[in-house]
Amino acid sequence: MIEYYSTEKKSPNVSFKEAIIKGLSPDRGLYMPNQIGKFNNKVFEAKTFYETAFEVAKILLDGAINDNDLYEIVKDSFNFPVPVKNVQGNIYVMELFCGPTAAFKDFGARFMARVLSYYLKQSNSKLTILVATSGDTGSAVAKGFYKVPNIDVVILYPKGKVSFLQEKQLTTLYENITALEVNGTFDDCQYMVKEAFVDDELNKKLTLSSANSINIGRLYPQSFYYVWAYKELKKITGAEKIICCTPSGNFGNLTGGLLAKKMGLPIEKFIAATNINDVVPEYLNTGIFNPRPSVETYSNAMDVGNPSNFARMLALYGSKEEMQKDIIGYKVTNDQTVKTIQKVYKDYGYILDPHGAVGYHSIEQFLAENKTDLPIVFLETAHPAKFGDVIKDAINIDVPVPEILQDALIKEKKSIEIDNHYNTLKEFLLNRKSI
Numbered sequence: 001m002i003e004y005y006s007t008e009k010k011s012p013n014v015s016f017k018e019a020i021i022k023g024l025s026p027d028r029g030l031y032m033p034n035q036i037g038k039f040n041n042k043v044f045e046a047k048t049f050y051e052t053a054f055e056v057a058k059i060l061l062d063g064a065i066n067d068n069d070l071y072e073i074v075k076d077s078f079n080f081p082v083p084v085k086n087v088q089g090n091i092y093v094m095e096l097f098c099g100p101t102a103a104f105k106d107f108g109a110r111f112m113a114r115v116l117s118y119y120l121k122q123s124n125s126k127l128t129i130l131v132a133t134s135g136d137t138g139s140a141v142a143k144g145f146y147k148v149p150n151i152d153v154v155i156l157y158p159k160g161k162v163s164f165l166q167e168k169q170l171t172t173l174y175e176n177i178t179a180l181e182v183n184g185t186f187d188d189c190q191y192m193v194k195e196a197f198v199d200d201e202l203n204k205k206l207t208l209s210s211a212n213s214i215n216i217g218r219l220y221p222q223s224f225y226y227v228w229a230y231k232e233l234k235k236i237t238g239a240e241k242i243i244c245c246t247p248s249g250n251f252g253n254l255t256g257g258l259l260a261k262k263m264g265l266p267i268e269k270f271i272a273a274t275n276i277n278d279v280v281p282e283y284l285n286t287g288i289f290n291p292r293p294s295v296e297t298y299s300n301a302m303d304v305g306n307p308s309n310f311a312r313m314l315a316l317y318g319s320k321e322e323m324q325k326d327i328i329g330y331k332v333t334n335d336q337t338v339k340t341i342q343k344v345y346k347d348y349g350y351i352l353d354p355h356g357a358v359g360y361h362s363i364e365q366f367l368a369e370n371k372t373d374l375p376i377v378f379l380e381t382a383h384p385a386k387f388g389d390v391i392k393d394a395i396n397i398d399v400p401v402p403e404i405l406q407d408a409l410i411k412e413k414k415s416i417e418i419d420n421h422y423n424t425l426k427e428f429l430l431n432r433k434s435i
């Protein structure tokens, strides 16, 4: 059986079930599998996205859920298309925004919600999911867990720092979903959530779980679509190897790709694209990891000053030198983001969202320094309509909001405003009516 160790190495190993329920380990480390299986032919032969995902999930979970139930979980989680399209030359885009919240976090959130619900049903227990969000995580998690029995979701988001549409998505579900509007930054929200998980008094009264990208149940599904990208590009171009570019904030999305590579996916290189919150590209260039407060940008879901999955990246590679062989990092400014949106629309008719634009510009930086004939695919992590203001200013186009998101727009926002101190959160959690 695969066990899960903490990246801090100061807590005991746990099962997959425990790792997904706990989220963060007691020593504040992140859970990682102590064995990573290798891909078999079935992974490459599977036809649809969900069948591919099932074959990968089977290897990763190694029997933690029986095949029949896992198949149903995967099929229900990924019931939307995952298009891979050419933008120009050998640059391709994989559109990860076709799920119910129009962002890639649907993959992780939907899979995790179904796996958790499967385990809770078995033990008839209750759970509070606590999430800090810089925008998209919250809505994906909220939608993923909406009305799931025995689960209560509390979302913390930084007041005034998420887009209008993102806020609507967070605050208009009601039912088992509560939105806390924090007077502070995303880093404050993340800090408060992390404190809650290590607070003994609180954890005696509530079973808390995290659905942030630190949860292994969110990480795994983020490896599935790298396999899909490879298979689609092989069909289109015949290439045996690809290069992947991942716009990154907490680096869960990129770590999903690293995992796929460890399992045997032929990815020649990862391009880690960030906005000016470039802690990881800086580490890759200088060897110094220097977390710092985040700075606001147009690609706000990547405004992260202390990327939590960096611990997993280190666990996978062991040293900076090994990491540098696989990953190259670039940072992109707001100005470059806007110019890229303008250029790619004018020259190729493709509308990038600000996060995708950070990815695209990083590829341009990569190509200015490196020659390659391999297909390069970047992950479009959100639908451009979710960042309508930036797009409107850049190219003077009103991107129609996908139908799937329009519901939230007409509903009334319901949130509870709190300050950015951990004790305020604790009081709230202890005093609210239990589910």
Ligand SMILES: *Cc1c(COP(=O)(O)O)cnc(C)c1O
Pocket (backbone or CB within 6 Å): 103, 104, 105, 135, 136, 137, 213, 247, 248, 249, 250, 251, 252, 253, 254, 301, 302, 355, 381, 382
């Ligand atoms: C969360 C998010 C990212 C960053 O993903 P990480 O896994 O945190 O690196 C990028 N783009 C969008 C739209 C997101 O919501």
